[in-house]
Amino acid sequence: xxxxxxxxxxxxxxxxxxxxxxxxxxxxxxxxxxxxxxxxxxxxxxxxxxxxxxxxxxxxxxxxxxxxxxxxxxxxxxxxxxxxxxxxxxxxxxxxxxxxxxxxxxxxxxxxxxxxxxxxxxxxxxxxxxxxxxxxxxxxxxxxxxxxxxxxxxxxxxxxxxxxxxxxxxxxxxxxxxxxxxxxxxxxxxxxxxxxxxxxxxxxxxxxxxxxxxxxxxxxxxxxxxxxxxxxxxxxxxxxxxxxxxxxxxxxxxxxxxxxxxxxxxxxxxxxxxxxxxxxxxxxxxxxxxxxxxxxxxxxxxxxxxxxxxxxxxxxxxxxxxxxxxxxxxxxxxxxxxxx
Amino acid sequence: xxxxxxxxxxxxxxxxxxxxxxxxxxxxxxxxxxxxxxxxxxxxxxxxxxxxxxxxxxxxxxxxxxxxxxxxxxxxxxxxxxxxxxxxxxxxxxxxxxxxxxxxxxxxxxxxxxxxxxxxxxxxxxxxxxxxxxxxxxxxxxxxxxxxxxxxxxxxxxxxxxxxxxxxxxxxxxxxxxxxxxxxxxxxxxxxxxxxxxxxxxxxxxxxxxxxxxxxxxxxxxxxxxxxxxxxxxxxxxxxxxxxxxxxxxxxxxxxxxxxxxxxxxxxxxxxxxxxxxxxxxxxxxxxxxxxxxxxxxxxxxxxxxxxxxxxxxxxxxxxxxxxxxxxxxxxxxxxxxxxxxxxxxxxxxxxxxxxx
Numbered sequence: 001x002x003x004x005x006x007x008x009x010x011x012x013x014x015x016x017x018x019x020x021x022x023x024x025x026x027x028x029x030x031x032x033x034x035x036x037x038x039x040x041x042x043x044x045x046x047x048x049x050x051x052x053x054x055x056x057x058x059x060x061x062x063x064x065x066x067x068x069x070x071x072x073x074x075x076x077x078x079x080x081x082x083x084x085x086x087x088x089x090x091x092x093x094x095x096x097x098x099x100x101x102x103x104x105x106x107x108x109x110x111x112x113x114x115x116x117x118x119x120x121x122x123x124x125x126x127x128x129x130x131x132x133x134x135x136x137x138x139x140x141x142x143x144x145x146x147x148x149x150x151x152x153x154x155x156x157x158x159x160x161x162x163x164x165x166x167x168x169x170x171x172x173x174x175x176x177x178x179x180x181x182x183x184x185x186x187x188x189x190x191x192x193x194x195x196x197x198x199x200x201x202x203x204x205x206x207x208x209x210x211x212x213x214x215x216x217x218x219x220x221x222x223x224x225x226x227x228x229x230x231x232x233x234x235x236x237x238x239x240x241x242x243x244x245x246x247x248x249x250x251x252x253x254x255x256x257x258x259x260x261x262x263x264x265x266x267x268x269x270x271x272x273x274x275x276x277x278x279x280x281x282x283x284x285x286x287x288x289x290x291x292x293x294x295x296x297x298x299x300x301x302x303x304x305x306x307x308x309x310x311x312x313x314x315x316x317x318x319x320x321x322x323x324x325x326x327x328x329x330x331x332x333x334x335x336x337x338x339x340x
Numbered sequence: 341x342x343x344x345x346x347x348x349x350x351x352x353x354x355x356x357x358x359x360x361x362x363x364x365x366x367x368x369x370x371x372x373x374x375x376x377x378x379x380x381x382x383x384x385x386x387x388x389x390x391x392x393x394x395x396x397x398x399x400x401x402x403x404x405x406x407x408x409x410x411x412x413x414x415x416x417x418x419x420x421x422x423x424x425x426x427x428x429x430x431x432x433x434x435x436x437x438x439x440x441x442x443x444x445x446x447x448x449x450x451x452x453x454x455x456x457x458x459x460x461x462x463x464x465x466x467x468x469x470x471x472x473x474x475x476x477x478x479x480x481x482x483x484x485x486x487x488x489x490x491x492x493x494x495x496x497x498x499x500x501x502x503x504x505x506x507x508x509x510x511x512x513x514x515x516x517x518x519x520x521x522x523x524x525x526x527x528x529x530x531x532x533x534x535x536x537x538x539x540x541x542x543x544x545x546x547x548x549x550x551x552x553x554x555x556x557x558x559x560x561x562x563x564x565x566x567x568x569x570x571x572x573x574x575x576x577x578x579x580x581x582x583x584x585x586x587x588x589x590x591x592x593x594x595x596x597x598x599x600x601x602x603x604x605x606x607x608x609x610x611x612x613x614x615x616x617x618x619x620x621x622x623x624x625x626x627x628x629x630x631x632x633x634x635x636x637x638x639x640x641x642x643x644x645x646x647x648x649x650x651x652x653x654x655x656x657x658x659x660x661x662x663x664x665x666x667x668x669x670x671x672x673x674x675x676x677x678x679x680x681x682x683x684x685x686x687x688x689x690x691x692x693x694x695x696x697x
Contacts, residue, residue, distance in 0.1 A: 249341070262555070265371065265683065267378060322557040323343040324380020326693040332672040 010105040010143070015135030025133060028110060029099070032118040037094055037129035045129035047094055053154035055090035057081060061146040066113065068187040070179075070198025071274075073144055074113040078120035079201045079274055080225065081150040086205040087221035087277055089158025089212065094129035095121065098147040101135050105143035113144060124203035126150075155212060162239035162280070164219045167310040170286045171236075171244060172279045174207060174293050175301040176200070176252045177229055181271035182260050197256055202275030207296040214292050216285035221277050227330055230269040232278045233306075233316035234330040243314050246306030246328065248321045269318075270331040283307070341557065346384070349561050354386045356568045362388040364520055365567055366513070366656055368506060369527030370397030370684025371555060377693035379557035385564070392519070392656035393686035395509045395609060396527055398474040399426045400654050400678045400685050403608045405640035406473075406502050407432040411440055412637050413469055413500065419635070420446035420463065422456035423471040426682040429675060433643060453478075453485035453499075460489075460497035469631040472499040476533040479503045479620060480594035483601035486626050498631035501622055504607055506530050507538055508618035514546045519656045523549040523567035525560070528582050535590025536580040547576045554582040601626050608642050610678070611651015650677030653686050660690040667695060 013020045030038065037045040059080050066073040078095065085092045097117065101110065121128055180199040204223070212218060220239075224232045229251070236244050253268055261268040275298055281289050286304055293299030316328040357363065367373055373393045376382045382391060395401045411432050414421045421437060428437045428447060441447040446466070450456050453470055460468035472482045482499060489497045506527065513519055526539055531552045539550040549570035553563030562581045570576060580586055598620070607619020622630050632638065644651050647665050652658035660666050660679065670676040672688055679685035 265374070318380070320378075320380030320557070321341045321343075322346050322379050322381055322384070322561075324383040324557075326377055326380050326383060327695065329692050329695075 008107055010101045010103055010107070010110065010135055012103050012135050012137065014101065015133060021133065028107070029114055029131070029133065032114045033097075033121065033128040033131075035127035035129070037127050038131070045094060047129070047151065049093070049153055055085055055088050055152040055154050056149065057084040058147070058149040059084060061148070063184060065184075065187050066109075066144050068199060069183045069195070071201045072113055072116050073146055074116035075120045075201050076199075076274055077146040077148050078117055078124060078126075079203045081148040082124045082126055082203040082205050083223045083277070085150045085152035086203075086208045087160070087223050088152070089155050089160045089218075089221070090152030091155060091209070092124065092126040092150055092152045092205050094127055094151050096149040097128045097131040099131070099133045100145040100147070101133065102138050102143045103135055104138045109143060120203060124205055126203075126205070158212060160218070160220050162220045162236060165236070165240045165242065165280050165308055167242060167308050168283050169219065169280055169308045170283050170304050171233075171246065171306040171308070172281055172286065172289055172293070172302060172304050173229065173252065174204070174277050174299040175275070176254050176257065177224070177273055177276060178253060178257045178261055178268035178271035180274045181228070182257055184272075185264070186260075195256065195260055197254075197260060200273055200275035202298045204275065204277050204298060207293060207298050208277065210296055211279070211289050211292045214285075214288045216289045216292075217282040218279055218285075218289065219282065220280040223277050224273050226272050228268070228270040228272055229278060230267065230316070230328045231330045233328050236280065237314045237316050240308065241314050242308045243311040244306050244308050244316050245311075245319065246316065247319050250303050250305045252301040252303050267331075269328060280308070346558060346561060349565050350384050353389060353565055353568055356572045357386040357388050359572070360388075362390065363568055363571060364390045364392060364522050365525055365564060366392045366394040366521050366523075367525040368394040368396040368510065369530065370400065370682065370686070371529065372396070372525060372527065372553070372560060373686050374684055374689045375555045375557070376560055377689045379560070381557050381561055389564070389568070391564075392521065393653060394513070394524075394656055395612070395654045396475070396506070397654065397679065397682050397684040397686070398478065399424075399430060399682035400650060401504060401509075401609045401612075402427075402473050402502055402678065403610050403639065403642040404432060404644060405608065405642045406500070408434065408640040409632070409637045410471055410500055411435065411437060413631060413635055414440040414445040414447055416635065419467045419469055420448060420459065421469055421471065422448050422450045422459055424451070424473070425449040426684070427471055427473065429681045430678045431645065431676065433640070453482045454488075457485050457489055457494070457497055460494055461492070464496060467496045467498065469498045469500055469635075471502070473502045475504055475506050475527075475530050476594075476598070477529045479602065480533060480597045483597040486601045486622070486629055487597070489629060490626065498629050498634055499622075500631040501602075501620065502607070503602065503620040504609070505604065505618050505620065506534070507542070508615050509609065509612070510542055511546070512612065512615045512618070513655060514542065514548055521548060521656065522571055523551070525563045525567065526550050526552040528552065528554040528585065531580075531582065531586040531590070533591050533594045535588055536578050536586055537588045538590065539578045543576045543578045549576045550578045552578070552580040552582050552586050554585065608639070610642060610654065611644055612655060613642075645676050648677040650679040650687070653679050660687040663687070667691060
């Protein structure tokens, strides 16, 4: 082994717990995430939160490729975890970060992902309080897998509970759908196509805090990641026993995303997002929530896209752009581009 | 989108239908089937206008015997199967390619024949077999890939050929006479290659109006309305509302490629039996790329799963909901037949967009 090897690329020994591991952490990982919770590098971080209702989540990230237009697996990991806390009505307090690195990963690639994690954590104003790094033998993957956990403190009065949703309540979304899934697809080796689409991955805790600060009665929020908006709408009909009627023409989507999905034979409603939140809100509060969203960086294109009714049987029903109707269902798995 | 213009077309259709017993139009292409549902156009049509899904989903028309041959090939330790994703979950007589993959077989999803060729180049120690299915849309790409493989002198790249031709299947349907049909909404992508004039025998000899349409909601509706107008006026001709992409003569370059590598031959379609000159075999000079020949596998009998009506569905003899398995024993999670697997399959589209319970 030459010094050059250990400086250029991840090797198995970087996960061995010895001097190489120590150097990797101190030189390339910890400095970028520096904060009082992490800096002691103890086995656990200690958070003082007497009397708080604590919210906890965990997530794993195995996206391929690890870098794609507008983002990478690092930004995804931070945003995804922060958003899972925020949509529950929690203020994110701290994240954990476990990196699983394949041998052969260029150090420059690791550096870019660490920069991206640091930037997203700073943007979300959430410290990475603890972490772990392991190495695995070279596989077919791109080199990095990430597992996170997040802890948040429930906001006073936040009651995200789909069973509170009633006929007449409305469904809102904070902006354009389908950008993330299509951007990632555009970068896949076997499908590469040129597009101006970029991931929408963004931490939404700021936007959600502003919405909840209005005092509006937000009854339920979920981020439409895998499974897309279609998945969340299906969840909502199942959880409430109500029909949700959605106006396709009201759903924000860029022309590029619309046509790209069409070209690939994909339903934009089933495509993943990483910076979107679907909210169920009392109709009286809709305007307030819309205004709050539109004042935020990640909510400029917010729109009311549908409403709940007691029409039986309970379905997610779409009024299409053409003016027809169809149902919306959770996709089976990842939808594949069509053959011809 | 101009909802008012769409409404006017639907109203005109209603007016035409009010003067007739009903109209039965076959949409030949699986992408039309899906788009008609997804756009909601299907829900807006007069109830006496029946849209019938035809044999236009590549995976759905592929015979069970072909799939079994692919599974047999996948079981060989020296072979990697490269396939379009929709084929992986179609159940064969002894399981699916997904089952084989679970058992250790190399089955790789690709988006084009060219990707399969690249896989073969990157893995010279393995044999790569590409499942070459689809109509005139995918065939030119397969042909170009065969030519590239020949030029590169690759000896570890093969295809399992099952490409099919649309026009002979349409002729078989109308001359069979057991599926009452009044006209055809002709596939957009296939027509880019074969050209609108290819449908003239269907319109002129068999008296079935044909309109070539793309996949925009408005255009599909224009196509349907065009067929209804022809019927109302007693005409039968080929119209083309997809002129932006489809010419009368099609794409001669793509057809030359097909013609150079493939030659028309009889082919087995799922549940439809052998249709004369409806498939494509490799020409003798490219036979060395034929995985059937090279590995000595044979296309088994076309035996449909018990109770499965996919074969009837692709001929317009049944609707998905007519099948006792639909939504009960057969769903996208546990499909019995190919029409529930493929994203272009009629059963999958009905299940996804139309199921009410």
